[in-house]
Amino acid sequence: LFSCRNGMRQKNSNKDYFLSEEEFKLWNRLYRLRNSDKIKEITLPQVHFPSLQEEENGPIQNPATGIHQLSLTEWRVWQDRPFPTHQVDHSERCHHFVSVMQMIERMRHEEGECKYELEMKSYLQMEDVSSTFSSLGNGYSNP
């Protein structure tokens, strides 16, 4: 992508969409990941919907060695509190995420009985839910 840069005009470089020769050298020397690096590539996980037939991306393969796929789950035990911010506040969506992580943490050691379920049972009104479900019989109606 960048190798065709050499022929680029040097003037106007600050207005150019591409890197100037000097910027390219700097990038090449300081930031560019190489095959000889321990991590030669960084990738993001692809959007994937297992419940819809995924024809567009094909099967997702595990990243090869030397390619680091960024993980959104490996540090989940840290995620039950809001992390520090700089100039961008946490969004509502982010606060919801943190709250659910806290809830999961509280439930982690529950066995069998679920407090959330017990509480919800007392508030359920069958007119609020679909009758195609309620006719089948379930944990709520037969104690």
Place this chain on the structure above:
Amino acid sequence: MEEELEPEEQERFSYQQRLKAAVHYTVGRLCQEVAEDKEVQFSKQTIAAISEMTFRQCENFARDLEMFARHAKRSTINTEDVKLLARRSNSLLKYITEKNEELAQLNQERKAKKK
């Protein structure tokens, strides 16, 4: 904690819990279908977590839908706003768009019958 709430807040809380209970029930039934289909089991805690996430996701959706409609100078949310919620995944957007067309056709047939 509940005892300290004002009557108005108490009512709000009960109403919210009633909504959550309905979501929880429905999520439970949907998970049961998936469990039978995929031959896996969901713990009660997993179903509770999905329910809570769903309830909160409704808040995100509701806020976004309101803003999308307002962005188009409308006060009534329509299916175009809903499609915007699905914009991040091609397969999801395709699914929602097809559902929308199905419903539109169904509505048209129903109207035709009435006349």
